[in-house]
Amino acid sequence: MLLYHISVGLVKALNAGLQLARAEYVARLDADDVMAQDRLQRQYDFLHHDTCTDVAVVGTGVLTFSGSEEDKGDGNGKQQEIIQRVVSHPTLPALLQWSLFFSCCVAHPSVMMRRSPILDIGGYRWVHMHSSISFFLVISHTIHR
Numbered sequence: 001m002l003l004y005h006i007s008v009g010l011v012k013a014l015n016a017g018l019q020l021a022r023a024e025y026v027a028r029l030d031a032d033d034v035m036a037q038d039r040l041q042r043q044y045d046f047l048h049h050d051t052c053t054d055v056a057v058v059g060t061g062v063l064t065f066s067g068s069e070e071d072k073g074d075g076n077g078k079q080q081e082i083i084q085r086v087v088s089h090p091t092l093p094a095l096l097q098w099s100l101f102f103s104c105c106v107a108h109p110s111v112m113m114r115r116s117p118i119l120d121i122g123g124y125r126w127v128h129m130h131s132s133i134s135f136f137l138v139i140s141h142t143i144h145r
Contacts, residue, residue, distance in 0.1 A: 015123040018115060027112040035110070036060075043112035056117045060110040061088045 004013060018026060025047055027040055043058050064084045089105045090096040099105040 009126070011124045011126045018119060018123050021115055024115060025112050026115045026118070028109055030109045033109045039110075040112065047112060047114060055114075057106070057111050057113045059089060059106045059108075059112075061086065062107045062110055063087070 008016075014028075025044060027043065029035055039060065043060075046052055046058050047055060063086055066084055087107065089107065090099050096105060
């Protein structure tokens with residue numbers, strides 16, 4: 001875990017994490033997110049498989065939920081999280097590349113990446129558009145064959 005005591009910005013923090021990581025694969029999960037218990041194992045197995053050596057990033061669909069104060073408790077003083085929607089993302093490389101021109105169709109907190117190809121393209125870059133969109137656009141057009 002990397003902890004800054006001052007705000008350095010998302011791009012700088014993400015790049016510092018990539019530089020400090022030593023594993024072949026890097027997964028991202030924001031502090032306020034949760035994941036399926038088997039997510040990391042399933043993504044590792046996928047990336048580690050011999051037929052997927054040209055895949056640099058793998059992600060998942062996501063469930064968005066609300067934990068607002070308006071939600072009703074479960075009767076035991078525990079607040080229930082209400083699923084708001086299920087978000088699926090393109091899985092075909094060409095559709096994914098096309099979709100990235102319009103919105104970020106990759107849930108960044110759901111990805112596992114091969115570290116070296118990400119470092120080879122210079123890691124994350126700050127641009128005037130959403131940083132996740134620019135990041136995945138660069139990856140999809142640089143790494144995808």
